Amino acid sequence: MTAHERPDGPRPDEHRVDDSRTGEHRADEYRPDGHRADRTPPPPPPFRPAEWRARAEAAAGKALARVTGTALGPYQAAVVRIGFAATWLLFLLRELPHRRELYGPESPWGWELAERLNDANEAFSVLMWTESGVWFECVYALAVLASAALLLGWRTRTMSVLFMVGVLSLQNRSIFMGDGGDNVIHLMSIYLVLTRCGRVWSLDARRAARTAPAASAASGPTAAPDAPAAALVSRDVTGVVLWTLAALALAVATFGPGLTAGWALVFWGLWAVQGLWWLVCRRAPGEPRAVCDIVANLVHNGTMVVIMAEVCFIYATAGWYKIQGSRWQDGTAAYYPMKLDYFAPWPALNDLFVGNGLMIMIMTYGTVIVQVAFPFTLFNRRVKNVLLFVMIVEHLSIAVLLGLPFFSLAMIAADAVFLPTVLLVWLGTRASGLAGRLRRGTGFGARGEGVPAGDAGAGSGAAEDTGADTGAAPAVPHGRAPVPAPTAERAPRD
Amino acid sequence: MEPHEERRGGGVAALSAPGRAVVAIAVAVVAVAVAVHLTMVFLHVAPDNTLSKEHGRTIDDYVLPEFEQNWKLFAPNPLQQNIHVHARARVTKDDGASETTGWVNLSGMDGANIRGNPFPSHTVQNELRRGWDFYSGSHDNDHRAIGLRGELSQAYMKRIVLERFGTELNGGTVDRVQLRSAVTRVAPPAWSSEKIDTKTEYRVLPWWSVGRDDLKGSK
Numbered sequence A: 001m002t003a004h005e006r007p008d009g010p011r012p013d014e015h016r017v018d019d020s021r022t023g024e025h026r027a028d029e030y031r032p033d034g035h036r037a038d039r040t041p042p043p044p045p046p047f048r049p050a051e052w053r054a055r056a057e058a059a060a061g062k063a064l065a066r067v068t069g070t071a072l073g074p075y076q077a078a079v080v081r082i083g084f085a086a087t088w089l090l091f092l093l094r095e096l097p098h099r100r101e102l103y104g105p106e107s108p109w110g111w112e113l114a115e116r117l118n119d120a121n122e123a124f125s126v127l128m129w130t131e132s133g134v135w136f137e138c139v140y141a142l143a144v145l146a147s148a149a150l151l152l153g154w155r156t157r158t159m160s161v162l163f164m165v166g167v168l169s170l171q172n173r174s175i176f177m178g179d180g181g182d183n184v185i186h187l188m189s190i191y192l193v194l195t196r197c198g199r200v201w202s203l204d205a206r207r208a209a210r211t212a213p214a215a216s217a218a219s220g221p222t223a224a225p226d227a228p229a230a231a232l233v234s235r236d237v238t239g240v241v242l243w244t245l246a247a248l249a250l251a252v253a254t255f256g257p258g259l260t261a262g263w264a265l266v267f268w269g270l271w272a273v274q275g276l277w278w279l280v281c282r283r284a285p286g287e288p289r290a291v292c293d294i295v296a297n298l299v300h301n302g303t304m305v306v307i308m309a310e311v312c313f314i315y316a317t318a319g320w321y322k323i324q325g326s327r328w329q330d331g332t333a334a335y336y337p338m339k340l341d342y343f344a345p346w347p348a349l350n351d352l353f354v355g356n357g358l359m360i361m362i363m364t365y366g367t368v369i370v371q372v373a374f375p376f377t378l379f380n381r382r383v384k385n386v387l388l389f390v391m392i393v394e395h396l397s398i399a400v401l402l403g404l405p406f407f408s409l410a411m412i413a414a415d416a417v418f419l420p421t422v423l424l425v426w427l428g429t430r431a432s433g434l435a436g437r438l439r440r441g442t443g444f445g446a447r448g449e450g451v452p453a454g455d456a457g458a459g460s461g462a463a464e465d466t467g468a469d470t471g472a473a474p475a476v477p478h479g480r481a482p483v484p485a486p487t488a489e490r491a492p493r494d
Numbered sequence B: 001m002e003p004h005e006e007r008r009g010g011g012v013a014a015l016s017a018p019g020r021a022v023v024a025i026a027v028a029v030v031a032v033a034v035a036v037h038l039t040m041v042f043l044h045v046a047p048d049n050t051l052s053k054e055h056g057r058t059i060d061d062y063v064l065p066e067f068e069q070n071w072k073l074f075a076p077n078p079l080q081q082n083i084h085v086h087a088r089a090r091v092t093k094d095d096g097a098s099e100t101t102g103w104v105n106l107s108g109m110d111g112a113n114i115r116g117n118p119f120p121s122h123t124v125q126n127e128l129r130r131g132w133d134f135y136s137g138s139h140d141n142d143h144r145a146i147g148l149r150g151e152l153s154q155a156y157m158k159r160i161v162l163e164r165f166g167t168e169l170n171g172g173t174v175d176r177v178q179l180r181s182a183v184t185r186v187a188p189p190a191w192s193s194e195k196i197d198t199k200t201e202y203r204v205l206p207w208w209s210v211g212r213d214d215l216k217g218s219k
Helices: A010-029 A049-069 A074-094 A096-102 A111-121 A133-152 A156-173 A180-193 A203-219 A226-233 A237-255 A261-283 A287-323 A347-354 A357-377 A381-401 A405-418 A421-439 A444-448 B003-010 B017-045 B050-054 B056-063 B106-114 B127-137 B147-165
Strands: B081-093 B098-100 B172-185 B201-204
Touching: A049 A287, A049 B017, A074 A096, A074 A133, A074 A156, A074 A180, A074 A287, A074 A405, A074 A421, A096 A133, A111 B147, A133 A156, A156 A180, A156 A237, A156 A261, A180 A287, A180 A405, A237 A261, A261 A287, A287 A357, A287 A405, A287 B017, A347 A357, A347 A381, A357 A381, A381 A405, B017 B050, B017 B056, B050 B056, B081 B106, B081 B127, B081 B147, B098 B172, B106 B127, B106 B147, B127 B147, B147 B172
Parallel strands: none
Antiparallel strands: B081 B098, B081 B172, B172 B201
8 A cells, every 4th residue: 555545534544543452452362361341350360470571571572663663653743843843933934023133133132142141051053153144144044944844844854953953043042032932942943853753744755655656666566675765865966965065064163163062963963864874775775774764763752752751841840830829729820910911912801701700710720730630641541632632722722812822832832742643644634635625636735644654664674764854865765665554553642 | 464563573673683782772872861861851840859959060061051941830829910111211412411211111012012912022022021030030139230140131131221212312312221110919800809009119220321332233
């Protein structure tokens, strides 16, 4: 099955989820201790350490196979990528008229002030290389372009690095202009660099899907899968050009204005990895590529854990500190922010809420309960989804009531890492259906969106990855990669 | 089962010994890195505790500056007062006479800009508000600067005021500026029996002289 044969619409996917669940249950029946309600419980088995050890080893082996063989949560990674890229892009466009006052030569946080602070705390910003206004305009423009490219998933891995450079450079130039929303964008821009977030819903994925059938047709189903890959890799002029440009820029940065040793290591390291990936795809498509693929999966999966934990930290911190506050205890806390001049774009609208004591009390207690409870609900899919919905609604209302649209958008993008795969796939299908109708079928979503994530070919070196993960030097999927329909099983947390 | 399931099973086991060694090292490195990172960030966001008091330096070295974060959003209590920053200037006219302007409510101007604006700019929502937080957090009660941050924050506030006033005001050149905070507590909700004094309290800062370098780089 290839990308365009993937069944459209959510129904089949939902089915598959159910199937896999039933499968699990069936497997349970054969387990020595499998307890099913409709049976008389067997006598408790004697404690056999060897058996437990074997079971633990089997579980560990299974877990290892999962984290090495798959980039888990491809849809979640993609939606986080799209969410943060869009938030930062919209923010930069909104602030276009104010850009020079925020981060540029007209900022009250003058360049010399920034230089003194950044010298003390070693924050990274390419804007501190020179005071030049032209340089500032270039960096701002580059930040806009990198956000747009990351949003579309064009050369995702390379653009994620540029995106991070843009976010860090602008924010660290004027650290006191930011708020909580900027803070979460700052963190996520760093984390995204380490994820394979372009597997689905990206131009990279679409390119991979397009080259896959071509390669497959050229070689026939039985041909060695690597020949067409090499042929197609060698044609990737854009990748080679990007990689070379990156080397030039890095060389100038390293020997010119100067990178700290740590950052030089980070950037040159990322650059070298891109080159290595291109090389193994081209020259060593067997085991070396399989190993690289596994390492990339591991790094992705580790980073996804960090992203999920980060969201939990945010809510846990916000919730637990509130519990100590008298206003959160007496049920009036939600009233006060709405009466602050800095957070009241619609005072008349706020008055509708603040007039009702019960409403304020529910909002106050509800906020604390949801924030404190959220990390624990991850153990239960259904409760987690309900809370996720509540939090997204709350952020939407904060966007309007407190006049914090970009903060709210960033928080929703972070929440999205916990959205269920089934819902994301459904939304993707809807979106691509809409795009297809708008653009008569040749649209970006129509095929790109269906390319699966990670599983295909992982570990065997066959197919998959490709541009989505190489950025500078995309390898090519060749076509024999099956396109598994997304199942909930693949999401780390759905 | 779909074919990829089988192939996945073959993943690590199908590799040669060196290949498996690389994967084993990668597993260890990633696991340790994730554990260290999450521990550090946890200790950074958690309240001061036994561990973070002992290893505060290590935690700061790791977390700052790029992983710094603060999620005490409206906690432990939300801000319950409107803090407005007012400013005035002493200007020297061409004939040598000097004049002190009236107080200008800069925060009020920010507020007016925010009202009815679905997308308030950071320049009106954060610049002065956070600048003032930064200033008051790095000065003692006698307006003395605390460390580098105190010094930087004073320069920052002066520049914020000068950018809004300009160097020419009321037909004269701005020589000195003065700031004051006007703090008004939010009245308790209508349905509450609480009584709170909502009289505005002022805190006046010393005059700051304006030098030629103060607006360097500005428009």
